[in-house]
């Protein structure tokens with residue numbers, strides 16, 4: 478059974494005080510992690526304080542990014558080893574903003590997936606898609622390529638630890654989510670790709686999230702889709718009330 482996964486990605490928002498207060502406000506109101514897992518990805522500067530505020534609550538305090546080397550002369554980068562030592566369980570890798578603004582290629586993202594796994598954490602591997610690709614029908618090639626390249630050299634055992642997020646850039650931050658059909662098609666395409674790389678059995682165990690303008694009004698319909706196992710939310714994860722509505726979408 479694939480346990481639903483509800484993730485938030487704060488990006489470069491909120492202050493340290495707001496981040497800590499947010500965790501305090503939600504930590505006793507989250508669903509049972511046997512039924513729904515929850516995660517919030519934040520700036521590395523906030524993680525230590527969030528972990529302390531979180532205590533033993535089921536929330537996964539998550540990193541938004543990391544580098545692919547554990548240590549060395551890489552000024553300003555975030556070490557995956559250091560994140561692991563802090564007790565961070567998940568790291569987002571390959572978000573469309575990293576691909577677009579920081580020129581992260583599939584090769585770099587693949588190295589990051591390896592680095593996260595080899596440090597005992599789990600990657601949330603994001604695959605994006607531009608409107609042009611949806612319109613010209615290039616979508617299949619583009620999405621398949623990102624999944625295949627991102628998981629290059631990853632064993633079947635490690636692949637089971639990966640969460641994949643289908644995040645069309647034409648829906649991110651626009652207030653216009655993909656339709657349930659479009660979101661399901663993207664996630665189905667990713668599951669078929671996983672079956673081709675590994676097997677049906679492995680593909681059926683890996684969680685695939687949809688991200689792009691998810692909010693408390695559209696989450697239930699999205700979560701009803703066969704291949705959508707969870708969501709990754711940006712804007713609607715920035716207010717604790719809305720994030721709790723997403724996390725408790727089953728109520």
Ligand code: PEP
Nearest residue numbers: 649650688689690711712
């Ligand atoms: C995101 O950036 O991962 C995202 C899904 O953002 P939003 O929910 O704001 O579209």
